[in-house]
Amino acid sequence: xxxxxxxxxxxxxxxxxxxxxxxxxxxxxxxxxxxxxxxxxxxxxxxxxxxxxxxxxxxxxxxxxxxxxxxxxxxxxxxxxxxxxxxxxxxxxxxxxxxxxxxxxxxxxxxxxxxxxxxxxxxxxxxxxxxxxxxxxxxxxxxxxxxxxxxxxxxxxxxxxxxxxxxxxxxxxxxxxxxxxxxxxxxxxxxxxxxxxxxxxxxxxxxxxxxxxxx
Amino acid sequence: xxxxxxxxxxxxxxxxxxxxxxxxxxxxxxxxxxxxxxxxxxxxxxxxxxxxx
Numbered sequence: 001x002x003x004x005x006x007x008x009x010x011x012x013x014x015x016x017x018x019x020x021x022x023x024x025x026x027x028x029x030x031x032x033x034x035x036x037x038x039x040x041x042x043x044x045x046x047x048x049x050x051x052x053x054x055x056x057x058x059x060x061x062x063x064x065x066x067x068x069x070x071x072x073x074x075x076x077x078x079x080x081x082x083x084x085x086x087x088x089x090x091x092x093x094x095x096x097x098x099x100x101x102x103x104x105x106x107x108x109x110x111x112x113x114x115x116x117x118x119x120x121x122x123x124x125x126x127x128x129x130x131x132x133x134x135x136x137x138x139x140x141x142x143x144x145x146x147x148x149x150x151x152x153x154x155x156x157x158x159x160x161x162x163x164x165x166x167x168x169x170x171x172x173x174x175x176x177x178x179x180x181x182x183x184x185x186x187x188x189x190x191x192x193x194x195x196x197x198x199x200x201x202x203x204x205x206x207x208x209x210x211x212x213x214x215x
Numbered sequence: 216x217x218x219x220x221x222x223x224x225x226x227x228x229x230x231x232x233x234x235x236x237x238x239x240x241x242x243x244x245x246x247x248x249x250x251x252x253x254x255x256x257x258x259x260x261x262x263x264x265x266x267x268x
Contacts, residue, residue, distance in 0.1 A: 002233075006230075010226065021217045022217065022218040025225040027229075032229070071233075071236055075233075078228055079225045079229065082224050083221065085221065086218045184233050188237050188240045191244045192240045194244050195243040198247035198251045201251060205254055
């Protein structure tokens with residue numbers, strides 16, 4: 001599905017009258033931007049489940065979402081930079097949207113570092129969950145940064161409440177690509193979480209055998 | 216095509232980053248499943264029994 005969206009966007013969508021073919025970068029950049037925020041929202045939900053109900057699977061899922069979310073945020077920043085150079089004449093500007101996404105990237109990195117920083121994993125999970133919940137305040141800032149401040153980054157062309165201000169021939173491959181990337185993101189997180197559950201079981205079995213041997 | 220190097224670079228990243236994470240996750244899951252099956256008999260799939268009839 002992702003491949004179909006990307007191929008459609010690369011070869012069959014007409015070039016933009018202002019941006020030329022650089023507009024095709026949108027089919028990678030926009031889904032990765034959506035998933036950067038959605039992944040962090042998933043991280044925050046897991047953090048609530050971890051702090052309130054102490055659910056062990058939520059801890060593992062939060063640990064595994066972190067690197068994947070950071071990768072997609074990095075992808076969003078890199079493709080945005082690649083798109084910005086021919087359009088704005090600069091690889092980077094300290095624009096509100098770009099800066100808030102950079103903060104999101106650092107929040108992901110902070111979470112990754114914090115959950116692994118303690119000898120006692122439970123303390124790492126709790127600290128990471130608190131950091132993730134504090135960082136949620138950045139999500140509406142990312143969303144509304146283009147409305148609250150004068151930004152070089154364009155305003156949203158697709159919203160939940162209004163009709164998209166984009167040519168429909170460009171919209172469908174974008175939605176297809178976004179759906180494909182979302183499924184890829186979910187599949188990676190599920191595979192990593194399954195691996196983490198099995199690794200935890202292996203550690204528990206080895207510890208149990210070690211204790212039996214000593215006894 | 217205008218801006219070809221930029222488009223190619225963005226698409227290359229858009230394919231390579233998720234693909235490398237996907238392959239790494241799959242390899243890690245397979246390795247964990249194999250290790251678990253080796254030490255925990257309950258993790259092994261039951262052998263198919265002889266067919267009757």
